[in-house]
Amino acid sequence: MIPPMSEKANGLNLDRKRLDLALQAARLGEFEWDMVRGVFVVSDRMAAITGLPAGETPVRDAEEIQQLVHPDDRDALSEKIQQGLRTEGRYEAEYRLRPGPNGEITWLRAAGIQVLNAKGEVTSICGVVQNITDRRVEEDQRRTLMAEVDHRVKNVLAAVQSLAYQTAKRTTSLESFLSNFSGRLKSMGSANELLTAARWRGAGIAHLAAAELGGIAPGQTRWEGPELFLTPRAANALSLALHELATNAVKFGALSTDTGRVDVRWTRLRGGGFELIWNESGGPPVSVPGHKGFGSTLLSQVTGRELNGEVVPEFRASGVRVRVTAGAQTLVDRPDNVPDAPAVRVFETTPATNRPTDLRGSRVLIVEDAVLLALELETGLSDAGAEVVGPAYELAEAMALLDGHIDAAVLDANLNGLSVHPVAEALAARGIPFVFATGYGDTGGAPLGFDAPIIRKPYDVTQVAAAVSALLHAA
Numbered sequence: 001m002i003p004p005m006s007e008k009a010n011g012l013n014l015d016r017k018r019l020d021l022a023l024q025a026a027r028l029g030e031f032e033w034d035m036v037r038g039v040f041v042v043s044d045r046m047a048a049i050t051g052l053p054a055g056e057t058p059v060r061d062a063e064e065i066q067q068l069v070h071p072d073d074r075d076a077l078s079e080k081i082q083q084g085l086r087t088e089g090r091y092e093a094e095y096r097l098r099p100g101p102n103g104e105i106t107w108l109r110a111a112g113i114q115v116l117n118a119k120g121e122v123t124s125i126c127g128v129v130q131n132i133t134d135r136r137v138e139e140d141q142r143r144t145l146m147a148e149v150d151h152r153v154k155n156v157l158a159a160v161q162s163l164a165y166q167t168a169k170r171t172t173s174l175e176s177f178l179s180n181f182s183g184r185l186k187s188m189g190s191a192n193e194l195l196t197a198a199r200w201r202g203a204g205i206a207h208l209a210a211a212e213l214g215g216i217a218p219g220q221t222r223w224e225g226p227e228l229f230l231t232p233r234a235a236n237a238l239s240l241a242l243h244e245l246a247t248n249a250v251k252f253g254a255l256s257t258d259t260g261r262v263d264v265r266w267t268r269l270r271g272g273g274f275e276l277i278w279n280e281s282g283g284p285p286v287s288v289p290g291h292k293g294f295g296s297t298l299l300s301q302v303t304g305r306e307l308n309g310e311v312v313p314e315f316r317a318s319g320v321r322v323r324v325t326a327g328a329q330t331l332v333d334r335p336d337n338v339p340d341a342p343a344v345r346v347f348e349t350t351p352a353t354n355r356p357t358d359l360r361g362s363r364v365l366i367v368e369d370a371v372l373l374a375l376e377l378e379t380g381l382s383d384a385g386a387e388v389v390g391p392a393y394e395l396a397e398a399m400a401l402l403d404g405h406i407d408a409a410v411l412d413a414n415l416n417g418l419s420v421h422p423v424a425e426a427l428a429a430r431g432i433p434f435v436f437a438t439g440y441g442d443t444g445g446a447p448l449g450f451d452a453p454i455i456r457k458p459y460d461v462t463q464v465a466a467a468v469s470a471l472l473h474a475a
Contacts, residue, residue, distance in 0.1 A: 023128065031112075032126040033065060040065055049131045050097060050106060070096035070105070081112070085125075089114045094132065107136040182460035186243075193456065201335035202229035205238065205276070209264055212242040217255045217262075225266035227334070228274055234330035237306035238276075244295040245278050245322060254283030254319055272328025273309065280319035288315045357465045360385030362472055365409035367391070367398045367423055368437070369416050373457075377410060377437070380461025381468070398423045408468050409434035424450050433471035437464055 023030065029046025033039075039056040047054035052068065059065055066074050073095040084091025090113040097106045112127030164181055171177040193211075208230075209223035230238060246255070246262070254260030260283035266276040280286075289296070296313075299322070304310040308327030313320065364386045368374040374391035381388055389406055392398035395418045402423070409427055411420050411434050427434050428450060437455045453467050 026130070028128040028130050030126070030128055032124055033059070034124045036123050046129055049129060050108065051100060052097075068097060070098050072096070085112075085114055094136075105133070106131060107133045178460065186456070186459065202231060202332040203235035203239075204229050205266055205274070208235060208239050208242060212239065212246050213262065213264070216246060216250060217260075220255055220258075220260060221262045221264075223264040225264075225274075225276075226268055228266065228268060229332050229334055230326075230330055231332055234307055234326060237303050238324070238326075241299055241303040241311070241324065242278075244298055245320075248295060249280055249283075249320070252284075253286070254280035257283050259283075260319075269325070269328075273326045273330060276324040276326075278320070278322040278324070280321070283319055285317050286315050286320055287317075357384045357462065357469045359465060359469055359472070362407040362468075363387045363389050363405055364468055365389040365392070365398070365401060365406045365434075367409065367415065367420060368412045369393050369414070370412075373412075376461055377464060380465055381410075384465040384469070386465075386468070395420065395422065399426070402426050406432055408432065408471055410437050410464055410468065411435070413438040424452070433474075435464065435467045435471065 023045060027049070029049045030043040031046050032041045034041060038058060038060060040059045041056050042050075042052050042054050044054050046052065062078070066078060069077055077093055077095045080093045081091045084093075090111070092109070092111045094107065094109045097108060099105060108129045109132045110127060110129045112125050114122050115124045115126055117123050168177055168181075205225060205228050206223065213221040213223060242264075249255040249260070249262055254262055261281050263279045263281070264276065265279075266274050268274050299311045299313065303324065307324070307330050309325035309330075311325075312323045314322070359381060362385075364381050366374055366377050366381070366388055368377060368391055371393065374393065378388045378391055389401055389404060390398070392401055393415070395415045398415070398420070399422060406427075409423075409432060411424060413420055413436055424434060433452070434450075435453050435455060436450075437459060438457060453471070455463050455467055
């Protein structure tokens with residue numbers, strides 16, 4: 001029961017002013033359903049929040065008030081209010097008002113309480129409402145985004161599974177499988193990084209070419225063409241195609257010698273879409289391959305279909321030439337967020353040197369919060385002869401290991417939500433070289449502003465070992 005007001009007039013006026021200020025600060029509006037007089041009262045503040053008319057509106061029962069509510073929410077709201085009033089004499093609920101004249105939807109959060117007379121009879125229900133439309137829209141967008149992320153993750157996992165299966169079918173040794181699969185996985189990761197930086201609105205052909213060619217055979221590769229952006233599906237397809245062509249060029253084609261060159265040029269087609277020409281020259285003589293591997297199958301059967309076009313290879317004696325055409329639906333407008341060109345200082349799956357990695361006599365710290373990755377790094381570095389310090393899975397654990405002797409380190413940029421910056425800073429202060437092995441898409445340079453090599457996830461552990469070896473030899 002609400003006790004009767006007995007304060008003095010001056011005190012009551014002061015309290016009302018304070019209440020008005022509090023309601024205004026909280027952006028709340030008041031209402032009352034006076035059952036004795038049969039009216040529903042909407043304050044000016046509530047009218048401003050909801051668009052309902054201010055003042056008194058005659059009502060006979062709760063059903064008339066329910067007509068103000070969105071039809072889809074009426075039953076649930078009615079049940080929640082009745083249960084709350086029956087058990088506690090009050091209620092709280094979130095619901096939508098009926099659509100406005102232009103179909104607009106307003107979400108409200110309401111809280112009400114019963115007012116009783118001296119006999120304990122309910123005479124009215126009064127309460128407050130708050131406009132929560134922005135919050136509900138944000139929650140809906142978040143749910144939609146999470147559903148989209150879930151969809152994309154499942155697609156990526158399915159693609160990785162298929163890639164692993166198809167690669168395994170066409171390789172005869174574990175070493176060959178790991179090399180081929182890791183390279184293809186890295187290509188997918190590069191495209192993913194570019195798409196993420198642009199909020200999955202598209203990726204530029206120039207960026208894809210730079211990601212695949214920028215770190216191999218410096219001075220022997222060139223790419224040129226107008227600024228064109230691809231859909232996520234087309235970007236992944238072209239990235240894999242460029243990777244297969246680059247891998248083949250390094251192993252057997254123009255990039256297998258110091259005198260060879262690869263030129264990649266693309267143009268926009270008049271009817272929409274684009275044409276890309278991959279041209280090799282200066283390498284060993286070329287003949288039509290007698291064996292068709294997964295790379296050839298990917299180019300002939302997958303790339304063309306994914307790009308709504310075709311891939312036509314020519315095995316000229318002077319060098320391989322490949323013509324890739326794509327349909328208009330593969331192109332998108334320039335995204336609002338376009339990343340910088342990928343950094344060239346990235347260790348690629350194919351090392352720039354054939355010198356075997358030798359880490360014997362060196363102590364290498366591993367800082368990585370993903371246990372499986374840390375174990376894989378530990379195995380790879382140990383196989384190269386290093387004595388592994390750690391692995392450290394937490395920031396505090398990593399900091400504690402810095403007191404011992406360390407020759408080099410492999411750092412993940414983020415450890416369970418905490419930046420690895422304190423570890424990198426301490427290593428830099430002691431002159432200990434380190435490599436970032438990270439999944440973060442900072443294409444503009446090394447994370448956290450340090451001048452350190454970057455290895456993007458997913459990676460082959462041999463890349464990490466080669467990077468650490470290069471650092472130790474340079475020191």
